[in-house]
Amino acid sequence: MPAPLLEVNNLVVEFSTDAGVVRAVDDVSFSVAAGETVGLVGESGCGKTVTGLALLGLVPTPPGRLASGSIRLDGQELAGLDDSSWRSVRGRKVAMIFQEPMTALNPVFRIGNQMIDVLRQHQRITRRQARAAAIEMLAKVGIPAPDKRIQEYPHQLSGGMRQRVMIAMALSCSPRLLVADEPTTALDVTTQAQVLEQMVRLQQEFGMSMILITHDMGVVAQSCSKAMVMYSGRVVEQAPVTELFARPRHPYTGGLLASIPRIREQRIPELPVIEGTVPDPLNLPEGCRFADRCNKVRDYCRLAQPELKPIGRADSKVACYVPD
């Protein structure tokens, strides 16, 4: 098996608040192979976005800091880089797109100029060449009449179009890895489907790897080959997508899958739920962080945190003492 494109080991990201230090990402390790799409799933506050930001050196510092761990991308260690080194990595090797495309685009500049700036920052090309490249990229992400659209301001575009522009900008320097943070969450269902399909197509065309951060298991099922489930700052399960959905090992994954609203043949009296709420990050339990909401909890679950360990024949791992 070839060396993975991205290897993250024991990543810890902390935020200091005046009520104490919060570990938003706690000892997270994973790898992404070249050309692979990995889903990073979890609910708000689980640390999935912070993990994504850490991969681009974008954790707001202070109050946040990368406390320990290593991030190796394409053979280069990224943890501990200084600002200017990060700038040369961002865009060319790893790029990110965000949930809300309106806030990520500068409202006072035409989208063409914003794209040209990005292109010329990383490549020695003329404005005219950059403009041609920008138009080509816009066409690739499925924007009709790109030579006209390039003249427009962000507010003149619909949400779906803006997200496409963001994707075009992120891909314009052909990064090896794209981190997409809830790229379709702010979009309508019909647009969501279009954008998602386009992203998968482009990922294959460019042969890049992708980390898809989302709360939506449906999105993961449709576009990822592997998925990691995060809960309260830790990865609780990691498995090939078919395996994860067919046989969730962690009770949280199981509960999450069951509670997704889905269209059913018959109406059921009550939707399955996971009772309770996520633990307070300032006041975490000693043992398994899911223990209080788990229906299979044993006494020893509360003593120490379970490690992420391989399970079964497929390339799966789970952090649970009593996996399914």
Next chain:
Amino acid sequence: MSPTDPAKPLLQVRDLHKHFPVSRGWLRKRAVLKAVAGVNLDIAAGETLGLVGESGCGKSTLGRAILQLQKPTSGEVRLAGELLSGLSGPALKRARRRMQIIFQDPFASLSPRRTVAQIVREPLDVHRIGTPAERRERVEYLLQTVGMRSNALNRYPHEFSGGQRQRIGIARALALEPDFIVADEPVSALDVSVQSQVLNLLAKLQDEHGIALLFISHDLAVIQHVSDTIAVMYLGRIVEQAPAMEIYRSPQHPYTRALLSAIPVPDPRNNRHRIVLEGEVPSPLNPPSGCAFRSRCPLAAAVCAEQEPALQPTVNDQQHWVACHFPGAE
């Protein structure tokens, strides 16, 4: 005219319009945005109507126009026979006891500087219901009903999670024992595991109190669980309406079909055919002639540009209404 219930419905909406004047450019050309363009609805007591559509289709405006939070441009709204459109002052205030709203954003819908007790109690204070001691008791009871502990009383909204805040919002809406509640995307800002908790709670409370519910959502999967009837809205109009199970079993309007097929299914082995709609929702300032959906419709023909299809029952089912020239066609 509309898919009316033979029994006298609690809420009747007839030919409701809500237009917004919009000024464009420095010449201030006046244009009219028809957010709601002629909607008819009936909701019986204790029944839930699910209203589904994409952002900008006018579903939230419709909910607010029914509640008179935004004055309708024209049309009638009747709650238990009383004509709401046109009420004002004390009469409107009295009518507000019977109808409430639950909002989407649990972080914006509760006043940040008031305690939970003050927030839930306020409707009782406004309408002078009971003695202060009775009010206090009722607030405690309400919080209990929505599954909050009584130590929540003197705390502030920002101390709670999204799901808990949504419960507080529900308690406030229930305080006046309304007959009718508009729930505007009540779970779309919540995490999946919390979403089902709140949906179950809403379904339970509605059952217990016999409330008529207008449940607004963009998510056909969420809406299925709570609704008896589902109405699909596109550019200010209802394009299809049917009993909940029926609409999933045999959607008649091409837009409903596309919506259903676009839902991401949490099953990686599912490779079902997806109908990808062309283009985007047209601007409501300048909707297409005839059928508003024709610009994105795979079935569009010449007649669709000329004539706006009326919402009428399908041949097989008097309960299933659709506004399409080619209903059911593939």
Next chain:
Amino acid sequence: MNAAAEAMQRRHGDSLWNKAWRKFRHDRVGVVALLVVCAYAIVALGVVLGWWATGWADISGPKWAPLSSEHWLGTNIIGQDIFSRAVYSTRTAFEVGLIVALGATFIGAVLGAIAGFFSATWIDEAVIWLMGVLDSVPFILLVAAIAYSLQDSPWAMHIAMIATFWIGTARLVRGEVIKLKGQEFVESAHAIGLGRMTIIFRHILPNTFHVLLVQATLSFVAAIKSEVILSFLGLGVKDGMSWGLMISESTFEVLAGYFNNFIAASVLMFGLVMAFNMFSDALQDALDPRTVK
């Protein structure tokens, strides 16, 4: 997204005020500034209660006496004790500052909130028109006009300052209210049948308190500074003593080479204004809901 921010928000039994106070306490400059302001306030209170500086108008020594144990800062051109006069002026400064800050903030809050709530109606237009008119009259001219029309009333200066200072507050509050009135908690207040005025004053205005508090401190400082200028020009304090009057008196002394009067008034004023400004900055940081640390 930010788990840290959320964790911080979920502390129990915590109003927004407690949170702001916790943040403020960590701002050392702000705390020191607040202590300095408090010290000044105690001095002013002492003057009001007659504890000290009672002999500010007495001629208690020779003219231009040097610094001594009897006259800590010497005496002025007619032999009055400069220290007592400077201390007494602290009271004047607080009186002017407080009256103007309260008046301007109150009017600014009420008119700004009403204009914002009824934005794009004639009510809003009327308030904007009033702000525009008052804003276009040069400040000194306005004071002179008001002083003249009030027949040399001692309140002319206060009224003139309130009449102009409320405008800035009103503009900010109006903007804030326009933002707030579209929020869902305001809509829900409509939905339960609350009247419009109740909604404005119970639900919307309290959410602009952070703006009001900061604006009040800024008006306070501006009033003290304006008082000095106006008194210097003879348009300000009519009876009593103030730093502005002291500086005005000192013009002859400075020409003759005696700086005590001038320095005492300037330094005391500078200290208060500086401390208040720094306190105001710290307050703004602490109250700003966007800066979560």
